[in-house]
Amino acid sequence: MRKTIRKTIIKINYFIYRLFGNRFNAIYELELGKSISQNVKIVSPDNTLDEIEQCILDAKKGAYLRFGDGDVFLFKNVLDSYQVNSKALSIEMGECFSVSGQNVFKCLAIHSDYFGFSEEMSEDNHKNNDEFALKLFLDTYKYFIGSNIYSPVALHFMAAINVKRANFFLKTLKSKTKIFIGNEQVNEQMKIHLFGQKTIHIKTPVKNAYSEIDRIEYEALKFISENEGFFVICVAMGCSGRPLIKRIWNKKYNVFLFDFGSLLDGILGNNSRKWLEINDINYDELLNGLDKIE
Template structure:
């Protein structure tokens, strides 16, 4: 997270993409809980996995006994069985050749173990966010608390990729209007990786694309993931002075 924080502080171009089991399923044209597969989506997901550009951080959800995990991670909270971690890496390792594999749950894990650290990051993020792209179920109160008053593109809770072309066009309209540096927060599950892949081709380079993840659900009191159900977020600390 420190690398991302430094890039945003210094107004640098870049992106953080959080790949997980759902992305791997869709990459192989298999069904995900929140998105039906298609050949077009599989092709775009492969393009997202293949990104190799300076400033772009690609992460993979493989915390396990074999690949390593942080103290406090469990099978219900950010850690997976070795078999599934190995299968995920075997299916994607060619896309990470010569690149580092980062953690896809850094912000989530720290929100439990070091909420003050996450609060500091959220305050920095809020000062830079210009556009939010995410689930239509997130309340405006939570969005305002976390991100201030950015431009907003709301997307369907399920099958967001089915509307990826119109979502992409809306995002470009806002991004083209940016006069100064800004962060684009994307919180739309697997489809978000394909959107960021597209947006990275924009001529605007004073932008950081941040893939937020399910912590947003927890801060909005939606316990959509097991890690949110087995852990209790300290929102008093996480949202302090935001």
């Protein structure tokens, strides 16, 4: 009789756990995230862009590392839409999150009510719900201890709401860029317009660029070693760009590594992200005068 009762209780407890366990865990994680993240606020897009631009103008070694949900997925060895997961990439993505030092602008996609957002942001337009933002933070918070969390959409957001400011930044960027590492579909004319006639284009696959990262790194280091003085390297190869930035950063070259992001898709006429569809970006004004920059 007692055994029967015990088995019945076990079955009931198991049923309750299956029914409510995941929800309890979610609530626990949400509250844990709030307790850890007290007083944490994300740096605004305009302040992020200002700090990056000043670093470039001062010819200081630096890196703009834009982490989003895809990077966290790959870090946890989960598939991303533009990059297959692997154990090697998971390990290296953890190393990317660990990058630190002066002028490392490390970002996380946590614009939200809880962490802070700009007035023009909305759902699918750079703003996330609190639960999503707290989950991203909880998965990665130890890598941000003692450092600011910068906006991963600094240039994207300014291109939509203050195109003149974004245009000014692009002119600064072009004047300092010597290497562009990105999408093989960027044609020579657009490469010249955005990054300059003399800028080297190291081509990367549209998807799963990590499969060629050793080749990409080899070509990048070869060109870096052939150039003297400070310059900018623009990277646009999705989540796989973060391991590349980490590798080059660790080589101690006096370069600024700028992760361009999906705004490049919009410039090329490909609204690859929802935010590109939502915003009516004036690309003519965004690119105005860039042809006059060497």
